[in-house]
Amino acid sequence: MKFKSLYTKLLLSFLCILFITIILSLLLFIGTAGRSFRNTLDNQSFGKLKIFQAMIQEKIEQMPGIPLNENKEVKNLLHSFSDLFNLKIWVTSWDDTLLLKTFSTPGDIPVEKKKKYSVMKDGINLYYLSRRHISYYATLPLKTGNTISTLHIYLFAEHSDKPEALFHLGLLSIGIIIAVLIVPLTKIITNRIKQLNQSALEFADGNLDKRIDIKGQDEIAELGNSFNFMADKLEKMIQGKKELTANISHELRSPLTRIRVSNEMIQDKLLPDGDKDIKRYVKNIDHEIQTLDTLIEKILMMSKLDLQESALSIEPLDFNRMITDLEKKFIPSLEQKKLTLVKDTKGLLILNMDKSRVAAILLNLMDNAVKYTDETGVIEIKAIKPENDILIFSITNTYRPLKPLELKKIFEPFFRIETGISPGTGLGLSIVKKLITQCKSQITAKNSKTGLTFEIRFQDQGLPY
Known part of the structure; x- marks a missing residue:
């Protein structure tokens, strides 16, 4: 789709540049501040999980002969953490047999869907369930005698506050404000060009007095000054040409009058029964004189219309x-x-x-x-x-x-x-x-x-x- 209007082209160009700038700013923010935020969140989450792992491991080691599913201290601690932090916690054996849990619903979490946001450190696997890294699922290894059991933690947080949405809204608002400010700026540029174009058309139509007044010191103002300089030169050239035509036409009248008088004198000298060829030549001369006189008269009239336009009566x-x-x-x-x-x-x-x-x-x-x-x-x-x-x-x-x-x-x-x-x-x-x-x-x-x-x-x- 081709746009003929310069205003439309400039406006769309500015808007495209603005859109690209917003996208690049957003990507820059995600690549810098966003990455730093994620690293900080990872460190905090792993720190909490290690503390939790150490506390559970300590309770297990205090009662080494008791099976994990019968260890009341461990159960009480897990239920306390589950109620306090709204967590779903369960423990499985090395062969994925469920040993205990803090909730009544199934605890199976489809880990395959979370691998894209997974982080592993010191044997702890952390799977984020959203891009905002608020909800997560984690697995922690526990030593129970000669075997290794797995502690599962599932946190689902409904966080209504969305700071990134506020940032996006602010960025969009800035873009809209800039876009609104671009509209008058674009009009200022195109209006000056339209003014220059209109002046050029009027000058081309014969209004040699037309000049343009574009204020400023930019390229468009310089173009306006160049137009005025060109118009002055052309007006002088055209005016001089018109005056020369008028003067030449006027000066031709005198010798033409003398030729006409000489031709009339020749006609008077010819006898009625004189040479027919001479009479024909004289008649042709008279016809050409009349044609030339008409031509000069019209040239003078044209020059008069060009040089001085009298008021209408x-x-x-x-x-x-x-x-x-x-x-x-x-x-x-x-x-x-x-x-x-x-x-x-x-x-x-x-x-x-x-x-x-x-x-x-x-x-x-x-x-x-x-x-x-x-x-x-x-x-x-x-x-x-x-x-x-x-x-x-x-x-x-x-x-x-x-x-x-x-x-x-x-x-x-x-x-x-x-x-x-x-x-x-x-x-x-x-x-x-x-x-x-x-x-x-x-x-x-x-x-x-x-x-x-x-x-x-x-x-x-x-x-x-």
Whole structure:
């Protein structure tokens, strides 16, 4: 399972490290303090058992001729210890014959299950019945005449106090507290990275004034300072490039004007029945001058939009009237190419927008549609207002389906679709995109059943108070 969120990755990493640290601490405690505790407990248990063994052996030696099962002193001592320490005690002969016991229930203890916790020392076998070494079973050798008997002791203690459980609970509580403290720490780290990422995206979208303020002296703060340094450098480079483009375009106007004047003077000197080839050349020169003039005009407009973004002049716009005026402007072009214009506008289409910008947007889109629609083609304009503050405008012209890459790059400066002819400058749709961004609206290009569609979602800007 892969986690995409850096916050999740950091949090899980911290928690894993914490879990491993707790486990290692627990193992270290068991291997050091736990082992020392067990050794101390073993020594104490063997010491008590040796004392008990010596006392029983002394009683046996005081009455050597009496069989062990008839020795009242031994019986009394065993019963006293059994009652005093809550023990089960019994004695067996060398052939495991039961000689005496201090209880009525069977005394057989399955030693096989206890071998894992067995300790042997000085002939005494001690078998712990739990990991906590509280309950145990022990066998002690006794000399009874010429034979060796075995003294069995069984201690079962119900100890309710569990100090190791309290230690585990404390360790778990510390882990939970650290885990809770890790959450805000992780958020602090990831929030700063998110802030840096958001600033980078805004800068990439064209907000060259965007800078980031990350406090501190760590690596993330240094990365923020590097981002600001990079942004300053890029802004100066881009600004200089825009100014250079604007200056060059402006300077080209003067020689272009002189060329136009010279061409007009040549046309005036030509006789009506003059050389046809010269007339054709002059006409071509005039056409190229017009094309170059249009290109320079659009470059200057692009530079103006880049260099200085003027405030929006908001007023109520009647899109029905604007679409009608747009149709009137293009009637000659529509008739020349025998194009059909279909309008589909529904209801009252009034929105508070910047009139000059919206007019430029519609003009460029209509000009693009007329240029790239073959003769006898169809151009369809639709406008609808689905919400009070939203107006959707679309224009569709007859055209082949565009490739995904063409749709993606269609708003880039100087991009033109590959055709047999290239009627445009490649700047019209770029200008449209910039104007729509300034109007805080969105535009999309897509293929439709009847051709290529540009759809704009105009957002009401609200009248200034």
